[in-house]
Structure formats: structure tokens, C-alpha cells
Amino acid sequence: MIKSFLCPFLFSVLLFAAGSQGFAQGVREKINFNEGWKFHFGNANDPTKDFNYGIANLFAKSGKAERTAIENKFDDANWRSLQLPHDWAVELPFVNTDNIDVKDHGYKPVGGLFPETSIGWYRKHFSVNAADSGKRFAVQFDGIFRDAKVWINGYYLGTNESGYVGFTRDITDYIDFHHENVMVVRVDATQYEGWFYEGAGIYRNTWLLKYNNVHFAEDGVFVHSKVEGTQANVYVESTVKNEGFSEKEFAVLANILDRNGNTIGQTSESHVVLQAGESRTVKQVVVVSSPKLWSIEQPYLYRVVPVIKSGDEIIDKQTILFGIRTVEIKANGVFLNGKHIKIKGTNNHQDHAGIGSALPDYMQYYRIGLLKEMGSNAYRASHHAPTPELLDACDSLGMLVLDEQRLLNSSPEYMDQFDRLIKKDRNHPSVFLWSIGNEEGYAQTNSFGKRIAQTLLARQKELDPTRTSTYAADLANVFTGINEVIPVRGFNYRQFAVADYHKAHPDQPLLGTEMGSTVTTRGIYEKDTINAYVPDQDLTAPWWASRAEEWWPLAAENDFWLGGFIWTGFDYRGEPTPYIWPNISSHFGVMDACGFPKNIYYYYQSWWRDKDVIHISPHWNWTGKENQLIKVWVNSNAKQVELFLNGKSLGKKEMPANKHLEWMVTYKPGTLKAVGYTAEGRKIEAIRETTGTPTALVLTPSKTVLLANGQDAVVVNVSAVDSKGREVAIANNQVQFKLDGDAKLIGVGNGDPSSHEPDTFLSGNWQRKLFNGKCQVIIQTGKSVGTVKLTTTSDGLKTNTVTFSVADVTEKGINP
Structure with missing residues (x-):
């Protein structure tokens, strides 16, 4: 179903990504650092079970790490070997508890009540070529949940508290060019950040960066454009840094390349002299004639290539995918390239069935493709900094993004997180609006909230003057506090108050930041309080929310509504509503946790897609x-x-x-x-x-050609059919999975919000029951070219297989 969205874009993205990792060999390299990690649980309450952390005096002398898992000679041979991304929470069993915080996090034993499974240690051994001893090195973590402490060769690199904003640490001074290096990360997930399933561990990509002493600062290149008639001015603001020990003279310039790699514009060279330790921002402009504008329908991406030169030698170079477009947010609508669009958005957390929060990059494209197929044009990252690959997928597939700060706070810690969020994401054309927070009940209506908001808004304009901000407020016709200063008024529910608010404040744009929240269970048509299911129709919503047909007609028929974001696109772990145990996940999604559509999906598709839609429910058995x-x-x-x-x-x-x-x-x-x-x-x-009994399984892969890069993934949806090939919507058979070839199973799911079956199998045979006719398995490739075969079996049903071709990542003409 989603191939029409993925195929034209994904291959070009993979090619660009492959090129960006290498850049110019010997100039700057971004090396995937996901493989070869070791993992072991620590203990939050017992230092003797936490490898002496808290007993040994780690901070008495620099590099002192004896008697701990931090020292290089520590024996980790018996630790588990794994590949990142890794979410250890999804691997844990469910626990039945009355604790509200554990409930809201999906009944997983992570948090302060579970010291044995809330501390994770990671170790990685790696070598660095002595020929690179003159280079600078850094390690980049795109996301660790949470409170991560990092060491290399026993030397402490620092702490990152946020579970969502990535961080980079320079490791140049600590690299051993003649012996094995050891990176150690201690992850402490005893403290929650959100009130939903968050996972645990190094759950996003990691990278080893290599570059010269004179280089572009981290996230230091800001690209933005202004369209004027038949041309666009592309502004490139490059912050360059000299981390050498002497004065350096060099030149900075930038090239603009089209989708085919042709150079279509270049800045003049700006000559710069920097003293040791000095940095400076160079502002340049390139004129692009007759630009192809990035849009939802045609998400055209250019490449901006900023370069630092010393004479004729290139000493640093980056490649940034970028779209030329204009966004205006007015009281009567959002205008993309001058065209009025109604925001047809979904809110989403970042977990997926089977794999929790540790999504291979391909899954971002898969999920955005499903939302595009429904007719959605906007995605709100609720309520945290998104992973870079999610934004890459939105850039490539044409999905607007509301990018959100984790919480409303202007302390140094949270201002630093806000800075990193904006710098990291501001080059993405998909990002059309920032959010400074969500439902801050302790601050949103008082002077504290107003002052914090003013500080955040001023910083946003300083770092990104091309966009504006909203705030997701869960109050009705209230103008005090944050709403006094926020440029775009966000409404979480309270949809019937929007018209009155607009009358009182006609010049303030209004956006439904959270709307709907109909609770449904795919394939269920009667309320079931025992199994914690609700009917799969637009019938039931919590007291604070609304059904789809209560909010969308208001937004659709009034221009003073910019549109809105459904709560949610996908079911997610945690926040079980309206039930508690045995329910372990939400019912809010228009799709379940696997991405299987519920009936409400077709309501939105009917009025959001520009195509013919007709759908009958319920099934007829x-x-x-x-x-x-x-x-x-x-x-x-x-x-x-x-x-x-x-x-x-x-x-x-x-x-x-x-x-x-x-x-x-x-x-x-x-x-x-x-x-x-x-x-x-x-x-x-x-x-x-009306169908017969199930006789066979049908396998529907999201693609059949995979890349032999050790990281590509594929989704295989499984359904049961009768003797006439008709899908049996009430089948609940147990399905077993067997994989042959250089690949691995990484997750299974079925969308059942009350299922306590394992999502992963660290040992034993992989299996999952069908839930109302469907289940799903996710496969990740190895590095061998050839074929991979998935076999599914179920008692009494015909065995079925699907075979994948695994191709060299450098092979041309692959359509993944």
C-alpha cells in the first residue's frame, strides 16, 4: 500500500545518506557506530551489582576507573553482544501493578521501583588508525533514554540528562592510536520524563565523527531561503571553528546541487582568519533561478554543500539536504508556497509494535508512508525532540512537522536542550512550526509561564528567525499566561471553545494541537471490559476529548482553524485508556501499533485524501x-x-x-x-x-529488495485467508516464524492493546498470535548479498514463505 510513496524517494535518500557518511575521504567522515556493543544490566540500589559504581572513587583522578565496568581491562566477555539501536524496555515482561506511573509507561518494569532493570551498561571496543592521529574525533549519540554518562578509555566525557535530545562529545584527547579503545555508557532510566512509554537504552543511532581541527561547528550550518518571483535567495550561515593551537587562514564557500547532483549555484569565497580556539559565523547567499519548490505533493530536495578550503585543499565539507519553500502562518490559514493548506495532522509517540522505541531508519519511512496514504499532511512529534531519520523521512516524502520541546523551562539545562533541538532540526524543510511545550498545568496561566515562554520565544527567533512557535494548551477560552505571548494559539481538545476564542482574538492564528482522541480497538465491535476492548467505530472518547466527527467538521468548515492534529496516528505503549490492566497500550490511534488501519482511518481518509474512498464496516462474519x-x-x-x-x-x-x-x-x-x-x-x-474458516497465511512484505548494509529493515504483514483467498477478519491463530539467510527477526506484534505476548525473543522460537486476522513481523538485514527467506507456519494452515533479494548497498538501480 505504501510503496507508491516510498520508492521514488527512499533510494535517493539512501544514496544521499551513503554519500554524507563518507563526504570527501580524509576530510570529514561520519561513521556508523551501531555495531559491536556489549550490554549488561546494572542495579540502581546495589552498587555491588552495578559494577562498583557508587563505591569506586571514579572522580578522584582523571582516567581513574579501576574496579568498575569503566576500565578498559574489565572483562565483558559474558556480556550480551548487540547492535544499536537498542530498547531494553521492550524486551522485558509486563508487570501488573497499581502504580500509575508504571501503568502509563506500559506496565514495563523500568523506573525507580525496578532497580534491577533500570540501569543499563554499554561497552564498545574499537580501534583507530594511527595515520589519523592529526584529526579530531567525536562521538555522536542521537538519543539515549536517559541520564547517560559516557567514558572513553576511563576518561569521563560528561552526562546528558535528556532522553530525547542527542549530544556529541569530543574524544580527540583520549584516543589511543596503538591499542584498543573502549567506549562505556551507563544509562539510568530510573527517572521518567514523559507519561507514556519511553523505552530505555541507546535507542537511536550512534556515530563516530572524524574531521580536521579547522571545521564547521556542530550543527553550525544554517540554511534558509527566500523566494522572490522566479528566483530564490538561499542563505548559508556557516559557523566555523579553529580547534588547533595556532592561527589559521582559510576560505569558506557553499555550492548548491540539484537532485541529480548538478551544481546550480555557488557563493563567492569568504576569507577568514581565526586564532586558536576562535569561532565565527560566515553569512553567504546563492541565487537559484526557477527553483523547484518543496511541497507536500512534490518534496523536491536540493543539496547544500558548504566547504572550508586552505589554498586548493578542502579541509572540511558537509552535505545538507534542503528544500526551498515559503511558509506563512496567518489568522486565516497556513500558506505553503502561497497555497492555502488545511493542517490534517497526527500526533505520535515514537514506539512501534515489536521494537519499542528502537526503530531502524526504514521504519520511519514506513510509518510516514502509512500516514501519507491516509491523507495526513502534518506530523507532531509528541512530546519530544524527534529522531533525525524521522525528519529525513518527512523531508523526502512530503510531510510537515510540528517540532516540539520536551517541556516548558528556561533553566540552563532546558535552554541547552532547546538550543540543540532547534540547531539540529532547523535545516529540515518539513519543519514548519516549533512548539515550546505541552499542557504545562503548573505554569501555563501564571506569570512564571508567561516569562518562561517569552525567554524561549526570544531564543527561538534568535536561532531561527524564519519560523514561529505555538504552545499546546489544554484550556478553553483562556488568554492569560503563555497564551498572552504565544504567536500561534494551540488547542488541546476544547474544540467547541475555538470559535469564541477566535471572536475575542481574531488576529491570532488557531491550531488544534490535539484533537479527537476517539478510543477504538481494531476489529472489535462490542465493549469488552474483561479484555479491555472498545468498539472499532467513532463512538467513544474520554470526557476531555471528542469523537472525530465532533472536531473535524468544525476545522474543515472554518478558515480560522488552521487545522489540527489527531491524537493519535498510531496506538502506542502506555497511557491505557479507558481501561487499565490487562490493557497495556493506548486505543487512541487511527491505526494500531502495527500500522493496521482501524475503521476511523477511513473516515479521515475520506475527507483528507484527494482520491475516491469507500469502506464498509464491520466484517460480515x-x-x-x-x-x-x-x-x-x-x-x-x-x-x-x-x-x-x-x-x-x-x-x-x-x-x-x-x-x-x-x-x-x-x-x-x-x-x-x-x-x-x-x-x-x-x-x-x-x-x-462472509468467509469460511482459515486455511492459509498470506504474507505481504513492504518491499522485496533489501540492502546488505546490516541496518535495512522490512515489514511483513501476515493475514489469514479462507479457501477462496478471502481474509478472515476474526482469525486468531498462533503463527510461528523461521528465517533463513543473513538477516534477523527483531520484533513481532499484532495490534492487540491487551496482549502480553513477547515482542522479541532473545532465545527460543519466534511466534505471535493473529489478532482479528492480522499480525506483523519486522526483519533486519545482515551484510551478505543473496537471498533471505521467511517461513510462517500455523497449526491447520498452509505454510507460506516470502523471499527477499539482498543487494549490495552500492548497486545502482535498486528500488528498495
Whole structure:
């Protein structure tokens, strides 16, 4: 379903990414640092089980690490070997507890109540070529949850408290060019940050950086543009730094390349002299004639290549993917390249079924592709700094992003996190708006909140004057505190107050930062308090929220609504609502945790996609309910819909805008068919049939050509079909998985919000039950070219297989 979105863009992204890791050999290298790590649990309460951390005096002398897991000679042979990204929380069993914080984090034994499984130690052995002894080195962590302390060769590099904002540490002074180096990371997840599943561990990519003493500062190149008529001025602001011990003279310039790698513009050279330890920002401009503008429909990406030269020698070089576009946010709408667009957004946390928060890069493209297929055009990173690869996917596939600070605070720690967030993400064309926080009940209406907001807003404008900010407020018609100073007023729910607020403040743009929150369970049609399920229709919402048809018509029909973001695009671990145990995840998603659509998905698709949509629910397998009335829903954007049961018309109805249709149908086995008639005269159809018992499994991979880079991934969706090949929507068979070839299974799921089955299997056979006809397995490649075969078996069902071709990562013409 999502290949149409992924294929044209993903290969070019992979090629660009491959090029950006190497840059110019010997100038700057960004080396993937995910492989070859060792892992072991520590202990938050017992230092003797925490490798003497807290007993040994680590900070008495620089490099002193004896009697701990930090010293190089420590024997880690019995530690577990693994590849990053790694989320140890998803590997743990569920625990039934009345503690509200554990509940909201998905009933996983991570946090202060679980000292044995809340400290994780990571060690990595690596060597560095002595020929590189004149270079600078740094290690970059894109995300560790949380409170990470880092050492190399026993020398302490520092702490990063945030579980979401990445950090970089210079390791030049500590590299051993003649012996093995050891990187050690102690991760302390005893303290939560959010109120939802957050994972634990080094759950994002890591990188080893190599560059010269004169170089571009970390996230120090800011690229932005201004379109004027038939040309665009591309501004490149490059912060350069001299970390050598003597004065250096050099030149700075920047090239602009199109998608095919052709140079279409270049700045003049700016000559710079820097003293040792000095840095300076160089501002340059390139004029691009007849630019191809980045848009949701055509997300065209250029490459900006800033260069530092000493004479004719290139001493630093970066490659930045960038889109030329204009964004204006006015009281009457968002205008992208001058075109009015309604924000049709989804909120999302970052976990996925089977793999928790440790997503291979491909999964970002997969998930954004599913949202695009639904018709969504915007993504809110709720409520934290997003991973870089998520923004890469949004840049490449055409998805706007509301980029959000973890919380509202202007202390040095949080201002530093805010700085890093903006610098890291400001070059992405997909980012159209910043958010300085979410539902800060202790500060949002008082003078503290107002002053904090003013400080954050001033810093945002200093670092990125091209964009503005919002704040996600969970109050109705309130103007005090943060709302007095925030440029774009965000509403979390309280949708019926938006019109009154607009009348009182007609010049302030209004955005639904969280809307909807209908709770549904895929494939369930009766309330089930035992298994903690709710019906799979737009029927149920918490008291503080609304159903889809209560908020979207208001946003769709009023220009003073910029649009809104559904809570949520995908189900996520934690925040079980409206039930508690055995429910361990949310029901809010328009898709479940695997990305399987629920019925509400088709409501939004009907009114968000520019394509014909018609969908019938529920399924038509109701043995034991013959001659009883079944409520049938039809979601469609057709002008009229006629419903048929076994060829007999049950009536034709007009489809009201931004609504759905219903029929009460006396159940008889057979075929239920909806026929829609569009305003343009097209005829569209959807069918539900009474199926037989399952006889076979059908495997649907998201792609069949994989890359032999040790990191590519593929999603395989599994469904049960009857003897006529029809999907059996009530099947719940147990499925076993076997993989042959150089690849590994990394996660399984089925979208059941009350399932306590393992998501991963560190030993034993991989398996998962179907939930209402579906389950999912995720595979990650090795580095061998050849084939990989997945085999699925289930008692009483025909065995099925799917084979993948694994190609050399440098091979041309691959369509992944």
C-alpha cells in the first residue's frame, strides 16, 4: 500500500545518506557506530551489582576507573553482544501493578521501583588508525533514554540528562592510536520524563565523527531561503571553528546541487582568519533561478554543500539536504508556497509494535508512508525532540512537522536542550512550526509561564528567525499566561471553545494541537471490559476529548482553524485508556501499533485524501446472530451511497460532508456491497463477505529488495485467508516464524492493546498470535548479498514463505 510513496524517494535518500557518511575521504567522515556493543544490566540500589559504581572513587583522578565496568581491562566477555539501536524496555515482561506511573509507561518494569532493570551498561571496543592521529574525533549519540554518562578509555566525557535530545562529545584527547579503545555508557532510566512509554537504552543511532581541527561547528550550518518571483535567495550561515593551537587562514564557500547532483549555484569565497580556539559565523547567499519548490505533493530536495578550503585543499565539507519553500502562518490559514493548506495532522509517540522505541531508519519511512496514504499532511512529534531519520523521512516524502520541546523551562539545562533541538532540526524543510511545550498545568496561566515562554520565544527567533512557535494548551477560552505571548494559539481538545476564542482574538492564528482522541480497538465491535476492548467505530472518547466527527467538521468548515492534529496516528505503549490492566497500550490511534488501519482511518481518509474512498464496516462474519440487526457503517467521500445485501438494495443515501452513513441490516451470511457515486459520475464499490474458516497465511512484505548494509529493515504483514483467498477478519491463530539467510527477526506484534505476548525473543522460537486476522513481523538485514527467506507456519494452515533479494548497498538501480 505504501510503496507508491516510498520508492521514488527512499533510494535517493539512501544514496544521499551513503554519500554524507563518507563526504570527501580524509576530510570529514561520519561513521556508523551501531555495531559491536556489549550490554549488561546494572542495579540502581546495589552498587555491588552495578559494577562498583557508587563505591569506586571514579572522580578522584582523571582516567581513574579501576574496579568498575569503566576500565578498559574489565572483562565483558559474558556480556550480551548487540547492535544499536537498542530498547531494553521492550524486551522485558509486563508487570501488573497499581502504580500509575508504571501503568502509563506500559506496565514495563523500568523506573525507580525496578532497580534491577533500570540501569543499563554499554561497552564498545574499537580501534583507530594511527595515520589519523592529526584529526579530531567525536562521538555522536542521537538519543539515549536517559541520564547517560559516557567514558572513553576511563576518561569521563560528561552526562546528558535528556532522553530525547542527542549530544556529541569530543574524544580527540583520549584516543589511543596503538591499542584498543573502549567506549562505556551507563544509562539510568530510573527517572521518567514523559507519561507514556519511553523505552530505555541507546535507542537511536550512534556515530563516530572524524574531521580536521579547522571545521564547521556542530550543527553550525544554517540554511534558509527566500523566494522572490522566479528566483530564490538561499542563505548559508556557516559557523566555523579553529580547534588547533595556532592561527589559521582559510576560505569558506557553499555550492548548491540539484537532485541529480548538478551544481546550480555557488557563493563567492569568504576569507577568514581565526586564532586558536576562535569561532565565527560566515553569512553567504546563492541565487537559484526557477527553483523547484518543496511541497507536500512534490518534496523536491536540493543539496547544500558548504566547504572550508586552505589554498586548493578542502579541509572540511558537509552535505545538507534542503528544500526551498515559503511558509506563512496567518489568522486565516497556513500558506505553503502561497497555497492555502488545511493542517490534517497526527500526533505520535515514537514506539512501534515489536521494537519499542528502537526503530531502524526504514521504519520511519514506513510509518510516514502509512500516514501519507491516509491523507495526513502534518506530523507532531509528541512530546519530544524527534529522531533525525524521522525528519529525513518527512523531508523526502512530503510531510510537515510540528517540532516540539520536551517541556516548558528556561533553566540552563532546558535552554541547552532547546538550543540543540532547534540547531539540529532547523535545516529540515518539513519543519514548519516549533512548539515550546505541552499542557504545562503548573505554569501555563501564571506569570512564571508567561516569562518562561517569552525567554524561549526570544531564543527561538534568535536561532531561527524564519519560523514561529505555538504552545499546546489544554484550556478553553483562556488568554492569560503563555497564551498572552504565544504567536500561534494551540488547542488541546476544547474544540467547541475555538470559535469564541477566535471572536475575542481574531488576529491570532488557531491550531488544534490535539484533537479527537476517539478510543477504538481494531476489529472489535462490542465493549469488552474483561479484555479491555472498545468498539472499532467513532463512538467513544474520554470526557476531555471528542469523537472525530465532533472536531473535524468544525476545522474543515472554518478558515480560522488552521487545522489540527489527531491524537493519535498510531496506538502506542502506555497511557491505557479507558481501561487499565490487562490493557497495556493506548486505543487512541487511527491505526494500531502495527500500522493496521482501524475503521476511523477511513473516515479521515475520506475527507483528507484527494482520491475516491469507500469502506464498509464491520466484517460480515456473525455466526449466531442470524436475523439480528447489525449496524453497518460506510465511510466514503462519494456524493451518494447505495447498500446491497446479497444483491438486494437496502437503500441509497446522500453522504453529508465530513460525516458517515449508517444502515441497520438484518444479518444474513453472504455479500454486503456498498456502491458509491461521486459528484463527477464515477462509480466506486466496497465489499464485505462472509468467509469460511482459515486455511492459509498470506504474507505481504513492504518491499522485496533489501540492502546488505546490516541496518535495512522490512515489514511483513501476515493475514489469514479462507479457501477462496478471502481474509478472515476474526482469525486468531498462533503463527510461528523461521528465517533463513543473513538477516534477523527483531520484533513481532499484532495490534492487540491487551496482549502480553513477547515482542522479541532473545532465545527460543519466534511466534505471535493473529489478532482479528492480522499480525506483523519486522526483519533486519545482515551484510551478505543473496537471498533471505521467511517461513510462517500455523497449526491447520498452509505454510507460506516470502523471499527477499539482498543487494549490495552500492548497486545502482535498486528500488528498495
